């Protein structure tokens with residue numbers, strides 16, 4: 001990959017993608033450029049990743065073949081106004097924002113332009129991201145393959161019909177937050193039972209990682225894997241019964257519904 005990759009916005013998610021792309025060794029730091037408003041942020045990003053940085057969004061837009069809009073949803077219109085006349089004619093614009101549709105991007109640029117709607121997540125930083133992407137019809141198959149390759153540098157990627165994109169924050173974009181809450185709660189329980197904090201985080205996080213990998217690598221149904229842990233008359237089924245009584249699954253579904261509705265309201 002020899003193209004220039006630009007990021008307008010250099011916050012948490014942009015840095016996770018930059019870190020993941022560089023970790024893959026498929027892209028050199030000189031190919032990346034990022035802009036942010038504050039000098040502190042650009043200096044921090046430069047020091048952390050040794051990529052090009054600027055406080056001028058137009059400089060990124062002029063240079064990038066693949067241009068990530070890594071800004072809050074409500075800033076898209078304003079920033080597209082700022083850059084739309086200097087974006088390269090064949091550039092592919094990739095938003096990572098919740099709720100920003102392909103139609104909104106096309107209309108904001110007010111011309112036929114190659115646009116991709118994506119929803120990554122923060123584990124991209126360590127190459128374990130999960131992203132979903134959707135392209136408009138101006139993006140060719142070869143270009144989409146190239147974008148998939150970039151996203152694959154920092155994790156798994158699914159190409160979806162855009163009508164499913166509002167569902168993605170709830171299941172994989174935002175869900176690391178709920179998983180961290182679960183790990184924190186597991187660790188609190190471990191500490192309550194006498195483990196050190198450090199031991200508790202290691203034990204809890206590795207159990208979650210291992211359980212997730214069992215689903216991906218064995219292809220077994222999560223219910224079957226759960227049943228394998230529950231010894232008849234044993235300790236696990238007591239915990240499972242308590243989680244059911246306290247509405248664990250219902251709480252997750254209800255949280256996801258709130259996330260989905262909020263995502264839809266952002267569009």
Ligand SMILES: NC(=O)C1=CN([C@@H]2O[C@H](COP(=O)(O)OP(=O)(O)OC[C@H]3O[C@@H](n4cnc5c(N)ncnc54)[C@H](O)[C@@H]3O)[C@@H](O)[C@H]2O)C=CC1
Pocket residue numbers: 008009010011012013014035036037038041057070071072073075079096097098119120121122173174
């Ligand atoms: N944090 C997460 O886990 C995920 C976030 N996203 C999406 O990523 C986007 C950014 O979110 P975060 O990185 O979490 O936020 P953040 O607040 O960490 O980063 C936002 C960045 O935008 C920059 N910015 C603000 N105004 C600007 C302007 N006028 N010109 C250039 N840059 C400007 C800020 O300097 C900052 O670097 C959001 O749209 C969010 O929906 C998507 C998936 C996961």
Ligand SMILES: O=C(O)[C@@H]1CCC=N1
Pocket residue numbers: 098169173174
């Ligand atoms: O909280 C948000 O709106 C973004 C979208 C997915 C993760 N963070």
